[in-house]
Structures are given as structure tokens and as C-alpha cells.
Amino acid sequence: MCVLQLTIMSLRIIIVLAVFTGVTGSPSVTVRPEADSVYVTAHPNSVPETGEETGFFGKLEVLVEDETEEDMMATGELNPNHYPAQRAAKVVQHYLNTRYGSPYRLLGLQRVHSGNAEDVEDSGRKYQLEISVQEMIGNTTEKCSAEVLFPRGEGQRSPQVQASCEQLLKVNNTAQEEALYKLFKTNQSLLSAQNLPDSYGHIEPDMKPLWHLSIVASSAVMLNESTENTLYNMAQVANITQLATENDQVKFDCHVLLHEMVSQEIIHWKLLFTWSPPEGVKVLQMEQLPHCHDCEKPPNTN
Amino acid sequence: MEKKTLTLWVLSLFLLVLKTSNSLEEGLESTRMHDYAKYHPMEEIYTWMEEVERGNPELVSSAVYGRTYEGSNITLLKLGLENPEGKEKKVIWVDCGIHAREWIAPAFCQWFVKEIVHSYKTNKKLEQMLQNLDVYVTPVVNVDGYIFTWANESTRLWRKSRSDPPPNSSCYGVDLNRNFNANWGTVGVSFDSCQNNYCGKAAGSEPEAKAVMDFVGKMVNQTLCFLTIHSAGQLILLPYGHPQITAPNYDELVAVGEAAAAEMKNVHGMGYTVGTSPQILYANSGSSRDWARLIGIPFSYTFELRDKGEFSHLLPEEQIQPACEEAYAGALSIIANVHDKTFNSGTRPNAAVSGVAMGILTIMVVSFTAGVKV
Numbered sequence: 001m002c003v004l005q006l007t008i009m010s011l012r013i014i015i016v017l018a019v020f021t022g023v024t025g026s027p028s029v030t031v032r033p034e035a036d037s038v039y040v041t042a043h044p045n046s047v048p049e050t051g052e053e054t055g056f057f058g059k060l061e062v063l064v065e066d067e068t069e070e071d072m073m074a075t076g077e078l079n080p081n082h083y084p085a086q087r088a089a090k091v092v093q094h095y096l097n098t099r100y101g102s103p104y105r106l107l108g109l110q111r112v113h114s115g116n117a118e119d120v121e122d123s124g125r126k127y128q129l130e131i132s133v134q135e136m137i138g139n140t141t142e143k144c145s146a147e148v149l150f151p152r153g154e155g156q157r158s159p160q161v162q163a164s165c166e167q168l169l170k171v172n173n174t175a176q177e178e179a180l181y182k183l184f185k186t187n188q189s190l191l192s193a194q195n196l197p198d199s200y201g202h203i204e205p206d207m208k209p210l211w212h213l214s215i216v217a218s219s220a221v222m223l224n225e226s227t228e229n230t231l232y233n234m235a236q237v238a239n240i241t242q243l244a245t246e247n248d249q250v251k252f253d254c255h256v257l258l259h260e261m262v263s264q265e266i267i268h269w270k271l272l273f274t275w276s277p278p279e280g281v282k283v284l285q286m287e288q289l290p291h292c293h294d295c296e297k298p299p300n301t302n
Numbered sequence: 303m304e305k306k307t308l309t310l311w312v313l314s315l316f317l318l319v320l321k322t323s324n325s326l327e328e329g330l331e332s333t334r335m336h337d338y339a340k341y342h343p344m345e346e347i348y349t350w351m352e353e354v355e356r357g358n359p360e361l362v363s364s365a366v367y368g369r370t371y372e373g374s375n376i377t378l379l380k381l382g383l384e385n386p387e388g389k390e391k392k393v394i395w396v397d398c399g400i401h402a403r404e405w406i407a408p409a410f411c412q413w414f415v416k417e418i419v420h421s422y423k424t425n426k427k428l429e430q431m432l433q434n435l436d437v438y439v440t441p442v443v444n445v446d447g448y449i450f451t452w453a454n455e456s457t458r459l460w461r462k463s464r465s466d467p468p469p470n471s472s473c474y475g476v477d478l479n480r481n482f483n484a485n486w487g488t489v490g491v492s493f494d495s496c497q498n499n500y501c502g503k504a505a506g507s508e509p510e511a512k513a514v515m516d517f518v519g520k521m522v523n524q525t526l527c528f529l530t531i532h533s534a535g536q537l538i539l540l541p542y543g544h545p546q547i548t549a550p551n552y553d554e555l556v557a558v559g560e561a562a563a564a565e566m567k568n569v570h571g572m573g574y575t576v577g578t579s580p581q582i583l584y585a586n587s588g589s590s591r592d593w594a595r596l597i598g599i600p601f602s603y604t605f606e607l608r609d610k611g612e613f614s615h616l617l618p619e620e621q622i623q624p625a626c627e628e629a630y631a632g633a634l635s636i637i638a639n640v641h642d643k644t645f646n647s648g649t650r651p652n653a654a655v656s657g658v659a660m661g662i663l664t665i666m667v668v669s670f671t672a673g674v675k676v
Contacts, residue, residue, distance in 0.1 A: 081581075201617050236459070
């Protein structure tokens with residue numbers, strides 16, 4: 001602060017002095033046209049760009065081969081950073097969460113190490129992947145081998161996944177899970193929460209287990225809905241309400257917003273699911289909700 | 303001159319000087335008080351821009367270069383110093399907030415300006431670059447959409463602009479990043495106005511996209527680099543979004559991009575993947591990045607900031623600082639590379655990575671992350 005004030009003070013003095021000594025004007029600037037420094041090298045695959053002269057620089061005259069999307073899919077060894085392997089690996093994440101996810105265990109795709117894809121006649125397309133998966137709550141990482149089969153043909157069938165991870169079940173969450181389960185079963189009023197996370201990305205610590213449970217339940221939907229042309233994440237829990245416990249399973253009704261990256265759409269789903277430490281998360285009902293476009297009228301702005 | 307008149311003159315001059323230096327102090331104070339680790343609504347961002355300009359007149363000026371569909375100003379801050387030899391300044395373009403829900407992007411533009419303002423006087427390399435370059439920063443391009451995401455909890459995930467529905471539709475908005483004049487309407491778009499990648503009724507039909515194209519179009523010959531900031535996914539995307547079109551300087555774009563990703567990883571260990579959109583994300587057309595490369599701006603990148611799906615666009619505020627720190631390192635890496643290619647020509651081989659620039663950058667990044675008080 002002191003330095004600032006000194007600077008300001010000396011600035012004031014200089015300005016006053018400058019005025020008195022009659023120093024005026026700004027240095028003149030000559031703009032010398034320089035050689036075009038746009039860096040262009042001929043790239044073997046490049047297409048010459050039509051310049052502004054034609055006035056149509058928004059369009060390129062390019063011979064685009066008429067390829068179906070299937071032909072454009074890579075076969076054989078895949079680049080692990082490119083989208084085909086990444087999308088297939090995300091499906092593995094959803095599968096692992098449906099099988100092993102809990103309020104205290106949540107899995108996230110961390111990296112794809114290698115991948116391979118091949119067409120399986122009359123079946124679909126099979127991906128073989130080596131991935132690393134992160135347990136998000138305990139922050140541990142482990143490697144998994146997985147196979148994903150995206151079915152082709154009549155009807156909407158979900159991908160089939162097989163995965164083996166080195167030590168997924170070794171982390172013991174039993175004590176925490178039992179405590180939470182007891183809390184859910186015995187609390188006086190049924191729990192309920194909205195907007196997890198909120199607009200600022202915030203989740204109350206007490207609500208985090210509900211958020212985790214919703215992600216696990218959503219993973220069942222995301223697994224079912226996944227194709228080679230989708231990439232799903234759960235964006236937000238709009239609403240989650242606890243219902244009466246049934247057969248020793250705590251029960252929840254939730255409204256989740258899924259983000260589908262390729263279309264950039266937010267898709268609303270309603271889920272009914274149960275949980276207990278021995279049974280894990282079981283989704284009883286899932287229903288896609290139509291999103292009301294008419295609802296998005298502008299608020300009263302001034 | 304009469305003594306009385308002279309006294310009056312001196313007095314009024316002194317008062318003027320006092321007022322100017324007061325607002326300077328105020329400006330500097332409020333930019334230090336603006337919390338860069340929080341998300342800010344549009345009104346606060348407008349106010350902040352005025353304060354930054356007022357507090358740093360030798361470095362910062364502003365310009366309104368367009369109006370949104372609903373009539374709000376599209377405002378940029380221009381950061382630059384006088385060139386001591388009076389040489390022509392080259393241009394770096396940075397825009398944030400083309401997509402309304404990607405709140406970390408406008409947060410990054412504010413952070414970016416703040417870092418430069420707070421460090422250019424003590425960082426020789428940065429000072430030199432600012433003498434050669436004017437950096438144009440638009441904190442929020444899609445002002446209407448951004449304001450809409452702040453309306454209530456149900457609007458938070460809005461992506462598009464807020465233009466009126468076309469005839470026979472009740473759906474608002476256009477995906478501005480599909481509306482630019484670059485292979486418009488060819489791939490990765492929808493012609494259904496209810497979809498989130500609706501590309502509009504024609505290339506440049508949207509005032510927000512048109513404003514950027516008109517303004518940057520006028521300076522295209524001086525523009526070296528075009529950075530457009532988005533979330534999420536942790537990606538550095540190079541042109542083009544069309545799977546069969548390759549930029550003529552593809553190899554160089556990859557090299558400079560990879561250098562940036564390496565710098566970003568050094569900050570907090572987060573990995574950013576480098577590639578074209580059709581390679582690592584999805585094919586698309588009409589993006590600002592593609593338009594920039596197409597009209598001849600040699601370096602054009604889309605930054606997709608944190609995260610990789612845990613929170614996606616709802617990135618927690620406690621991640622704003624680390625996300626911005628790594629993004630700053632990445633952006634500066636590209637700017638320094640581009641600057642050195644242009645202004646130190648002949649002293650560098652074709653390899654994109656400038657060893658000196660990297661060394662200085664590392665020092666800069668380390669000093670920033672070592673507790674720069676905001």
C-alpha cells in the first residue's frame with residue numbers, strides 16, 4: 001500500500017511539473033507496413049484455402065468422400081487419446097459404477113492406455129481396452145482390462161461390458177456404509193435435497209453421499225443409453241427424495257440431469273432406486289423426461 | 303497573465319490531478335478486491351472491466367465492438383504497451399463465454415487480465431511481449447446466455463445465445479460456436495432450433511458471432527493467435543472441426559499445443575489432450591477457431607478447461623484458482639511461442655518450443671503459484 005501511495009504521490013508531482021514546463025503530446029507512431037507474417041507451410045494433406053478475394057472464404061471446395069459413419073470408425077489398434085477409445089472407456093466407467101459404486105466408492109475414467117476395435121459379424125463392434133480408473137473419494141488409481149460390445153442390428157440394445165480390475169473391492173468402506181445406512185433407516189424425517197451440485201459447483205458435505213448414490217444410479221441409465229456416438233456424464237441431481245424403507249432397502253426417488261457431450265444436450269431422467277450395503281444400488285424404474293422447451297422463456301428482465 | 307487567473311488555473315489543475323490519481327488508486331484497489339476465485343454475474347464483470355481500465359490506463363483500454371441479440375454491450379479489454387520503436391503492434395485474441403454455461407471460461411479471462419496487470423511491471427519478458435503485442439480479451443461473448451444462466455437454478459445449464467425462436471418454433475437461441483463462417487452447417491450441427499448445436503439460419507446470422515468476425519476481420523493481417531476458451535474436457539483443440547480438412551501448419555499447431563499442454567501439466571498435474579476436434583472430441587463446423595484459421599490467423603486453438611466429467615460445467619469455485627493457473631500457463635506458452643517466432647525471427651529453428659520462453663515461463667508460473675495473493 002505504501003509503495004502505491006508513494007507512486008501516486010510522485011505521479012501527481014510529475015504531472016504538475018510536466019504541466020508547468022509545458023511538455024505536451026504523445027510520441028508519434030509511424031506504422032510501417034510489414035511483410036505478411038502469416039506462417040503458411042505446405043502440408044502434404046492440406047487443402048489450399050480460398051482467400052478473401054473470392055469473398056467465399058467460409059466455404060472450402062473439398063472433395064469429401066461419401067463415407068458412412070461406420071466406415072469412418074477406426075478398426076484395429078486405436079489411438080488411446082482419440083474419441084472412439086475414449087467413448088468406449090467411458091462406458092466401462094458406467095459399468096463399473098453400477099457394479100461397484102456406493103455412497104463411498106465412485107469410479108472415474110482416468111486414462112486409456114491402449115485400445116483395439118473389431119467388427120464382430122452379426123453382433124456389432126467390440127472394443128478391447130486397457131484403462132486406468134480412479135476411485136474418486138479415496139483418490140486411488142488402478143488398472144483395468146475391459147471389453148465393450150456395442151450391438152448392431154434391430155432394436156435398441158445396450159452395450160455389453162466385461163471388466164476386470166486389479167483390486168477394485170479391496171478398499172473397505174463397510175463401517176462408513178453401515179453408519180450411513182443406519183442413518184437413512186432411522187432418521188425421523190425422510191431426507192430430501194435439490195441441486196447437487198448447485199450453480200457454483202457446491203455440495204454440502206452432508207449431501208455428498210446422496211450425490212454419490214445418484215451418480216451410481218445414473219450410471220445404470222448412462223450404461224443403457226451409451227453408443228459409439230455418445231459420451232455421458234451426470235451433470236446434476238435436480239431433486240432427490242427419500243421414500244419409505246422397503247424390505248430393508250432404503251429407497252429414493254430422484255430427478256437427474258445427464259450431459260451428453262456429443263450432442264451437448266442435457267437429458268432429464270427420473271429414477272427410482274434402492275440401496276443397502278449388502279445389495280448395493282438397484283434401479284427399480286427409469287424414465288426419460290421430455291424437456292420442456294416452451295418453459296425456457298426469458299425471465300422478466302429490465 | 304493576471305496573478306488571480308494563474309492561481310485559479312493552478313488550483314483547478316491540481317484538483318484534476320487529484321481526481322485522476324484518486325480513481326487510479328480506486329481502480330487498482332478494486333481490482334485487488336475483486337475475488338478472482340469466485341464466479342461473477344455479468345453486472346459485476348462489466349464493473350470490473352471499468353475498474354481495470356481506470357486503474358491501469360497505461361496498459362488497459364476497452365472497446366465495445368458489438369451488441370448482443372438483447373442489446374447488451376459486447377466488450378473487450380485491450381492490453382498493450384507502447385512500442386519503444388514505434389513498430390506496428392501484432393494482435394493476440396482471447397475470447398471467453400461463447401457458451402453460456404461454461405462459467406470457468408469468463409472466470410479465466412478475468413484471471414488472465416489480472417495476472418498480466420499484476421505482473422507486467424516486474425516481468426521483463428511479459429513487458430517485452432506487451433510492447434510488441436496487443437492482447438484483446440473478451441471476458442463474455444455470449445452476454446445474453448450468460449445472464450440467463452444466472453436467472454435461476456433451472457437455467458444454469460443453458461448453452462446457446464438467447465435469440466428469438468425462428469418461425470414455427472418455440473425454442474430460443476443459437477449455438478454461437480456453430481454459427482461462424484467456416485464450413486458452416488456441414489458437420490456436427492443441427493438445423494433444429496430446439497437442439498443445443500443449432501447453427502442458426504446462416505453463417506454469421508447471430509450478432510455475437512458477427513461482432514467477433516467483423517472486429518477481428520479488420521485486424522486479421524496483424525493477428526498472430528486466436529484463443530477461444532471453453533469448458534469442459536481438458537483438451538486443446540486445433541483446427542479444423544471437419545474430419546477431412548487439415549490446416550497447412552498442422553504439425554506446428556500440434557507442437558505448440560503440446561508445449562502448452564506440458565506447461566499446463568507442470569502446474570497441478572492435470573493432463574490436457576492435444577488434437578483436432580474430430581480426433582479427440584467430435585467433428586464440428588462453424589466454430590470460431592476454424593473461422594480464425596480459415597481467414598489466415600496462423601495459430602488458432604480452443605481451450606476446453608476442467609474437468610473431465612465429475613462436475614463438468616458446474617466446476618466448484620474452489621477449483622477456479624487451480625484451473626485458471628494451469629490455463630494461464632498454457633495460454634502464455636502459446637503466446638510466447640507465437641511472439642518469439644514473429645519477433646525473434648532468424649534466431650530460432652523450426653522447432654516450436656522456445657527454450658528461453660519455456661524457462662522464463664516456468665519461473666513465472668512457479669512464482670504465481672507460490673502464493674500470489676489475490
